[in-house]
Amino acid sequence: MFKIVKLQRMVPNIHLMEVDAPEVAEQVQPGQFVIVRAAEGGERIPLSVADWDRKAGTVTVVFMEVGASTGRLARLKAGDNIPTLAGPLGKPTAIASAGQVVCVAGCYGIASMFPIVRALHEAGAEVTVVLEARGSFLLYWEDRMRALAKRVFTITRDGSSGLRGHVSGLPEMLRQAGVAPSQVMVNGCTFLMSQTSKTLGGLGVPITVSLNPIMIDGTGMCGVCRVSVGGQMKFACVDGPDFDGREVDWKELLARRKQYLDEEAYLCHRASCARGV
Amino acid sequence: MAEKKKLDLERRAMPKQPPHIRRRNFREVAHGYTPELAIAEANRCILCKKPSCIEGCPVDIDIPAFVRRLAEGDFLGAIHKLKQTNCLPAVCGRVCPQETQCEEKCNLRKKNAPIAVGRLERFAADWEATQVQQQMPEMRPPTGKKVAVVGSGPAGVTVAGDLIKLGHKVVMYEALHEPGGVLTYGIPEFRLPKQIVRREIDYIRKLGVEVVCDYVVGRTKTLEQLLDRYDAMFLGTGAGLPWFLEIPGENLCGVYSANEYLTRMNLMRGFAYPKSSMPIKRHRRVAVFGGGNVAMDSARTAVRLGAEESYIIYRRSRLELPARIEEVENAEEEGVIFQFLTLPVRLIGDEDGWLKEVECLRMELGEPDASGRRKPVKIPGSEFRMPMDAVVVAIGNSPNPLIPRCTPDLMVNKNGTIFVSDVQTGKTSKDKVWAGGDVVTGAATVILAMGAGRAAARSMHEYLTGEKLAGTTSEVASS
Numbered sequence: 199m200f201k202i203v204k205l206q207r208m209v210p211n212i213h214l215m216e217v218d219a220p221e222v223a224e225q226v227q228p229g230q231f232v233i234v235r236a237a238e239g240g241e242r243i244p245l246s247v248a249d250w251d252r253k254a255g256t257v258t259v260v261f262m263e264v265g266a267s268t269g270r271l272a273r274l275k276a277g278d279n280i281p282t283l284a285g286p287l288g289k290p291t292a293i294a295s296a297g298q299v300v301c302v303a304g305c306y307g308i309a310s311m312f313p314i315v316r317a318l319h320e321a322g323a324e325v326t327v328v329l330e331a332r333g334s335f336l337l338y339w340e341d342r343m344r345a346l347a348k349r350v351f352t353i354t355r356d357g358s359s360g361l362r363g364h365v366s367g368l369p370e371m372l373r374q375a376g377v378a379p380s381q382v383m384v385n386g387c388t389f390l391m392s393q394t395s396k397t398l399g400g401l402g403v404p405i406t407v408s409l410n411p412i413m414i415d416g417t418g419m420c421g422v423c424r425v426s427v428g429g430q431m432k433f434a435c436v437d438g439p440d441f442d443g444r445e446v447d448w449k450e451l452l453a454r455r456k457q458y459l460d461e462e463a464y465l466c467h468r469a470s471c472a473r474g475v
Numbered sequence: 476m477a478e479k480k481k482l483d484l485e486r487r488a489m490p491k492q493p494p495h496i497r498r499r500n501f502r503e504v505a506h507g508y509t510p511e512l513a514i515a516e517a518n519r520c521i522l523c524k525k526p527s528c529i530e531g532c533p534v535d536i537d538i539p540a541f542v543r544r545l546a547e548g549d550f551l552g553a554i555h556k557l558k559q560t561n562c563l564p565a566v567c568g569r570v571c572p573q574e575t576q577c578e579e580k581c582n583l584r585k586k587n588a589p590i591a592v593g594r595l596e597r598f599a600a601d602w603e604a605t606q607v608q609q610q611m612p613e614m615r616p617p618t619g620k621k622v623a624v625v626g627s628g629p630a631g632v633t634v635a636g637d638l639i640k641l642g643h644k645v646v647m648y649e650a651l652h653e654p655g656g657v658l659t660y661g662i663p664e665f666r667l668p669k670q671i672v673r674r675e676i677d678y679i680r681k682l683g684v685e686v687v688c689d690y691v692v693g694r695t696k697t698l699e700q701l702l703d704r705y706d707a708m709f710l711g712t713g714a715g716l717p718w719f720l721e722i723p724g725e726n727l728c729g730v731y732s733a734n735e736y737l738t739r740m741n742l743m744r745g746f747a748y749p750k751s752s753m754p755i756k757r758h759r760r761v762a763v764f765g766g767g768n769v770a771m772d773s774a775r776t777a778v779r780l781g782a783e784e785s786y787i788i789y790r791r792s793r794l795e796l797p798a799r800i801e802e803v804e805n806a807e808e809e810g811v812i813f814q815f816l817t818l819p820v821r822l823i824g825d826e827d828g829w830l831k832e833v834e835c836l837r838m839e840l841g842e843p844d845a846s847g848r849r850k851p852v853k854i855p856g857s858e859f860r861m862p863m864d865a866v867v868v869a870i871g872n873s874p875n876p877l878i879p880r881c882t883p884d885l886m887v888n889k890n891g892t893i894f895v896s897d898v899q900t901g902k903t904s905k906d907k908v909w910a911g912g913d914v915v916t917g918a919a920t921v922i923l924a925m926g927a928g929r930a931a932a933r934s935m936h937e938y939l940t941g942e943k944l945a946g947t948t949s950e951v952a953s954s
């Protein structure tokens with residue numbers, strides 16, 4: 199059993215959960231994830247780690263409420279216990295100690311990018327953070343990023359903060375700011391990662407993406423998380439989750455992620471019926 | 476003394492759910508012997524002077540002795556005899572390949588009626604479970620030594636059970652949220668009810684073993700870090716890495732590894748969807764690649780999920796099927812369709828990335844290969860396609876590389892198995908660390924994993940205390 203220390207809504211549909219898990223807290227590195235179950239009998243949900251406190255022995259994750267399982271998680275509160283928090287899983291993100299690193303993040307990826315930005319900053323790289331969202335009401339942790347990064351840009355679809363538009367505006371934005379990236383990192387939804395890989399692929403620098411396929415065990419046992427990278431089959435949970443976005447077969451990943459949408463939707467529907475929603 | 480008995484060559488059948496009923500449920504297929512049937516079957520044993528059945532048993536169970544007790548109606552005596560050498564009789568009685576082990580060596584086999592040792596073993600174990608009072612074993616006083624067991628499959632459970640009885644403190648770590656290894660996540664409910672696995676785990680818990688789930692050794696803590704806390708460690712992490720055929724289309728939606736397919740169903744209780752939250756698809760046409768137990772389990776699971784056609788596609792012929800004969804027969808009765816001498820070469824999908832067709836080649840048997848089996852050879856130009864909604868790849872597993880990758884000084888063999896200097900002890904190249912089960916042998920059997928655990932426990936005990944235990948180390952690990 200793992201005790202929830204804090205559970206709060208950050209922005210609509212995105213929640214932060216801090217859990218007492220000293221063994222994991224002691225070990226975790228930027229870019230790793232944990233597997234969480236909201237209740238006995240519940241699904242195993244992979245969540246990137248957003249922060250940790252080694253002294254207090256806690257691990258923080260930020261998750262989007264997308265289905266029945268994450269919905270269940272979101273309705274828990276501080277003091278409740280969850281039966282599973284296993285990890286840290288996956289390979290830690292490789293942290294550059296020099297150069298200009300551009301970190302593009304959206305959605306729950308803003309949170310998982312935070313420890314990467316912190317590590318890059320501490321290691322001596324110059325960090326440019328780009329936060330992407332539909333509107334400013336979906337942005338969070340901008341202040342945390344500003345405290346570490348050399349520059350922070352925002353891009354919103356509705357123009358309520360920063361550049362109006364999409365990541366397609368990135369190359370121009372970076373050029374104007376005089377940023378010549380030596381590496382790009384992207385955390386967020388599959389769409390953001392694939393688009394950024396395409397848009398910035400021409401720069402000829404590594405584009406490190408943190409893939410989020412469907413997972414079950416997270417230890418390399420089931421193979422459901424397999425992705426094609428550079429034409430080779432990789433298991434994202436053990437060989438990744440970081441890969442070079444220029445080599446990822448995005449079409450396949452998007453299709454594989456959507457496999458259970460119908461079933462998920464049905465479960466959500468059932469769950470809301472049960473709650474009388 | 477032994478009066479000459481008239482040979483009874485009627486091997487008693489075990490009552491089973493009829494195929495048309497069990498095709499639609501996940502309950503156990505066989506009901507097990509009644510006491511009358513067990514006694515009758517046990518009475519067929521001719522008590523050979525030189526019982527060759529024991530030779531066939533990887534853990535040297537004194538088979539004639541336990542069978543005789545059953546024949547006399549002494550069920551308690553029988554289970555005690557069994558448990559002296561086999562700590563998981565309810566499991567082994569159900570899943571051991573007896574036809575290539577004890578029953579193959581039985582002298583009545585020549586008459587085509589070997590004693591049903593497995594069914595009797597299962598009966599004795601199930602009988603014990605119905606007794607109110609489970610006898611607790613003798614426990615040695617605490618030695619003050621601490622042991623970590625990594626992995627909670629049959630190998631780990633055996634080591635934990637043996638070492639706790641010898642007075643050592645034992646903590647067992649499991650990566651998943653439930654202990655039991657393949658017994659929990661792989662072998663389906665209809666062949667091995669999970670309640671039985673839970674009972675075995677509860678038993679070692681009662682003896683004092685601490686079971687820590689959701690703990691991925693190598694990640695949550697490295698081996699090195701754990702070794703600081705323990706005097707010795709056993710690695711029983713199994714062979715959990717699924718192989719794929721490496722043919723085009725294996726990443727299409729609707730293509731599963733057997734591990735994924737079975738884990739969704741067993742560990743995550745997908746069969747209860749939508750009551751459980753593990754989504755599963757009810758595919759109409761399912762093809763399983765492979766011919767072992769894992770393949771049979773997958774094809775039979777597909778049937779139970781309502782598949783109209785569930786195929787086994789196997790590149791050799793019926794004779795070479797590695798699965799247990801009983802399970803092949805069960806699968807056939809349940810309507811699984813066998814396509815022998817057939818090799819999948821390509822999976823074809825639609826625009827949206829969903830599997831639509833499987834392209835196969837016909838094979839014929841050629842010269843015997845290194846394994847002594849006749850090698851299948853492709854028949855050129857024999858390509859054909861089968862429309863298919865789902866494919867389950869069940870062609871084998873190798874050990875998970877996670878721990879070796881995080882432990883540079885742990886030697887592994889080329890095929891990924893952990894190197895042990897002596898199979899009789901399971902000692903690895905790393906100080907204080909032993910290993911056994913599928914992680915050493917590659918995917919094998921429950922009984923071999925158990926035997927390896929037993930051998931390692933003896934060696935670990937000797938290392939921890941200097942005491943050599945009496946009795947022979949079973950030959951398990953060497954086979």
Ligand SMILES: Cc1cc2nc3c(=O)[nH]c(=O)nc-3n(C[C@H](O)[C@H](O)[C@H](O)COP(=O)(O)OP(=O)(O)OC[C@H]3O[C@@H](n4cnc5c(N)ncnc54)[C@H](O)[C@@H]3O)c2cc1C
Pocket residue numbers: 570571572625626627628629630631648649650651654655656657658661662663690691692693711712713714715737768769772799875877878911912913914918919920921922924
């Ligand atoms: C579907 C299926 C059907 C089978 N049918 C039969 C049969 O009928 N008869 C038979 O005799 N055999 C059968 N087998 C084979 C048999 O189950 C295995 O040989 C046996 O379970 C091996 O036992 P083990 O203890 O070595 O490993 P496992 O049972 O594989 O257990 C290993 C455990 O270690 C855990 N683990 C792995 N890595 C870590 C880590 N880093 N940290 C913590 N824990 C970890 C795993 O999660 C797992 O729970 C079958 C196998 C499968 C998959």
Ligand code: FES
Pocket residue numbers: 412413414415416417418419420421422423424433434435436
């Ligand atoms: S999640 Fe099962 S292998 Fe990656």
